[in-house]
Amino acid sequence: MKLSRILKEVKINSIYRTGAKTIKKGGFRKNSNYDPDISSLHYRAQDVQPGGLFVAIPGLFADGHDFIDQARMRGALAIVSQKPVQSDHSVTENISQTKAKQIKNDLTVIEVDNSRKTLAMISAAFFQNPSEKLNIIGITGTNGKTTTAYLIESILSAAGLKTGVIGTINYRYLGKVFENPVTTPESLDLQKILDTMQKEGVTHVVLEVSSHAIDLFRVENCFIDTGVFTNLTQDHLDYHGDMDSYWFCKKRLFTEYLPSGRKKDRAVAVINRENAKGRELFEILPVRGISTGNSADNMIRPKKIEHGLSGIAGNVLTPSGSFDFKSPLVGKHNIENILSAIGAGIALDLSLDHIKAGIENLFYIPGRLERIAGNNGCFVYVDYAHTPDALSNVLGSLKAISQKKIICVFGCGGDRDKEKRPLMGEIAGRLCDLAIVTSDNPRTEDPEKIIEHICLGLKKTCNHEYSLPSLENGFDKKGFVIEPNRRDAIKLGIDLSRRGDTVLIAGKGHEAYQILGNKTVSFSDRKEAQIALVSKAKNTNQPNKGNPKSKSSHEIPWTIADTLKATGGEIICGDVNHKFTGISIDSRNISSSQLYVAIKGEIHDGHSFAEDAVRQGIAGIIVDKDKAKDLPLTKWKEKQILCIAVKNTTKALGDLACFHRKRANASVIAITGSNGKTTTREMTAVVARQHFATLSSKGNFNNEIGLPLTLLKLNHGHKWAVVELGMNAPGEISRLGDICMPDIGVITNIGPAHLEGVGSIEGVMRAKGELLDKIKNGGTAV
Template identity: 55%
Template sequence: MRLSRLTASLEGVRVIVPESVATLDPDPEITSIHYQSQTVLPGGLFSAIRGYSTDGHQFIEDAVKRGAKAVIADHPVETPVVVVMAGDTRKALASVSARFFQEPSRKLCLVGITGTNGKTTTAYLLEGILRKAGLKTGVITTVNYRYAGKVFDNPMTTPESLDLQKILAEMVENGVTHAVMEVSSHAIDLDRVHACYFDLGVFTNLTQDHLDFHKDMETYWKAKKRFFMENLSTGPKAARAVAVINGNNDRGRELMADCALNKISVGRSEGHSVRPRDLKISLDGIHGKITIPSGHLSIHSSLVGAYNVENILCAAGAGLGLNLSPSAIEAGINETSHIPGRLEAVPNALGKFVYVDYAHTPDALENVLQTLHELKTARIICVFGCGGGRDKGKRKKMGEISGRFADLSVITTDNPRHENPLDILWEIEKGVQKTAPHCFSVNGIREGFPVKGYVMISDRETAIGASIEVARAGDIVLIAGKGHETYQIVGNRTLPFDDRDLARKALRA
């Protein structure tokens, strides 16, 4: 595709053709697009974007050496190829990527799910609903992305715009008609979903997370809200786009008031279009009815916890917003039996209830622990840590929450990255001491823990093994924070690590 056609939709750009190269084609044929110089192929277009630690403009020379025919930059640069000057190279990358891949989101019914917690579960539920409706579905989640029977690793919740457009184009090529994707606050703020045209958006909730990036809750909220006020409200689908909003929280109610789109309100109380009716929650699942405008749905879900009621309501609302039949919505919800790493049970013959969950925020940890506390018949042991290089403000909060609900809090590592793991554990400890001040030794917990307390075991595998070892029949062991992840990040290394595998290993010991 010619450069001029790729950049036709960009506003306020200036194309600079160096006069020093007399034979240079001012409108080259572009055969690939890149944002990492090491991936550039001959005939490619390189977009220099500014990252957290490096600036893509530093790699323009490398991109040109590798065969780039043109570059996108946000300031004049000395280079022997055509330069497209754009004020925002991230937005420019998203726009040219969409055009390069023939704007696949126009050809799909595209659903975006955003919020702090519940995105993945809601996406799985909606995937089940769409499939029950007989629709060919693709999904992009924190766990993976998948379509047409193919499953691929996903390095981040919402891929970079170039990768996202490529994935959506592949879905179209494989006959997918409906795509469901998680939309992170980073993706909104960094314009990864710019030039994606959504048919429906879902807001799940907003609680503390990612403040290492957004700095404060108001900025974080503005990013989430922007998805509805800008991404969903502009483009060729804006007139018919639908917003499904969980009104069970203050931010949801604010969004309901401010958003001018077609809206479906879901929540626990009267006044919401989609709401629970006589739902019963146990370790066997969620059973009862959900009220919808045309009647009700009979719910018999194996998902556990009050927070999953809200995820089910969001998925049901999305199904209604897509004009799917109540029977497909009902069957899709009821047949979605488990979500990887979301209160995922690790079966065993020892009578110990072992669960692995992705809860890595204060709200998520409180939700899952509160659910287990309400359903417990014996003790709760909670194994958890906090990620290094991330929002430090949630460490004490998560410690306090674990101490409040668990009989034994086992403080360990998560993904320490470049931080000293012990520094992270000590910050968590300050929170735990507020609600469960007794500190046990590792040998001490083997002799029992007659009072609420905590133990610090920095090695996560050892922590998991010790927790399962000291659990008795009937006890609940919650291994929180990493969920579906199959790795642990320590320094610059990404090591194989799966909480579920390690729990199974400990149960066999």
């Protein structure tokens, strides 16, 4: 295409050729020297092809004027610039002699006031104004653009129209899908995409229009038939500076573009009047308007709306009549998006049947309250909510329909609007049962600093901060926790969820990456949620079903004072300043931080393995007084190994467990009976775990050794322990009851078992009945 044709509508300050002595001011002089054939347009110097035209535009991080020489070296015939281009050097630097020899072609330079605006104008001209041949629906607003775009696309498809979409997630048409790095492409890319769509048979295009695109002239000379306004709330203040500037930019789509384009006589604006700025905008529209909202003064409004975790249903009134609909989309805010999409359908004069079908055919939008499937009984959603208003809308909608607790995993982006961080924290603290604060896309900011900003607002509405260890077995109090690693934060949120709970993973939605520093790494909230759900499902039959697994490093520590108080023992030797993470009777698998209790069993005597335990690195041991004289105490004393002597180590183990049960402060259900103990215990534990962090006996851990070993695993996170009590002789249940101090005692049945120890069924009844005397005051017997 001839340069003169490309520049036909451009206001030119001057045109000249580098190296020429004459300069033409004020317009384009058409002759063979100054009017070359232009084969391609470029705004990235590295993409320039021989015979192309390069437009030097100032960017956010780099200025195209600094790369004019590169464009010239790659064969550019012409340059559009808003700065003077000298004949022997670029705008910013002199050319070396070597470089000067490489640059042989003279350039035609077109100076303009605004090279970005010019790029949009010449791009439209170069591709012969494809938007004139297409029906363009442009959507702008802080939130809801993508959802509304998907809804309109579905409506157009239901009407049998060949549709293309250009938006945040991708651009797509006729079954083809392409990555889109920004919501609204640069003007050259946008015009090229529109041209391709039009040539391949697309008739209607749904275009998400960002505020950046309006401010940077990306949609200049893109002629829009229908403009849709979703809402305006705080976002992008890092770019616009303040809300007034942001609002001024957004409304330009309706006050400047729609009424001045080549489609101005037929342009229509669809305005969501539920938003305050929407009401303001509707009053000043210079084109025909269609209002949407809940109140009776709107042209499109809902009636008898019901919404839940399964979707939205109701009736909508329009200028063309009313209709019932059911949508799988979740959330109150999606009612506004549905109304906006209906408004676009009405503006395009589509039938109500097609509009209804389009709404009902759309099952989900990637990363927009997208349900992540799982069979754990909890509801997990991934959403793009990254602004205060979006987070408030999503959490508010979920809170209104959720069955139980809401857990929210969220963060805020780095190098972006800092003012919204505490606002989002305040919202999460107010609307969640547990807020898990993590990283989003920190970019070049310190993730911990971003989290600090969030917590400034979070602490205004939620003053209880959990530590990660304290959540090992769930939570029962409204609060928040910090986990900077997003992958771990997602897993934590899902692990902590119970049947009926809702988990919202907010901020990144459809994004398949995370920006850390200057690197972009592969990361998907959706995939991480799926992995966490699968992992949780695999653990449902484990003793800690539904709970995060306990870790020994997070058990309640044992001091020497605790140990002596529990057992009544005396120190024989060793360092009295030791602390221990737990209790063990197994010298083979003991941790060096645990206290070893030497138990004398029917076959083996733990005292015989004391030295093995010492070789494992332990620092403390409890022994029978009668066995102490046979142990290498002198050697242990030299190694500062603590040795405590008691009358009976088996009884001491039970005493330690009783002491621990009291300080862990969990409630205990103790189950005994001639038959059915294990089945009843397992079923009871399953029920308890649906609501509480619950510890349960393993296998046949139901005697004077197994019961204490179970109770010694209690930590502060546990709310219930379900234990099994077995017996062979009278008095054994009584002892086990002393150890576990049950709040609830269950006797399954009395039968002819263990008669050799108790003599008769009446003896079994009396032995099992010992449990009733051990139930705590105010407890329950079943």
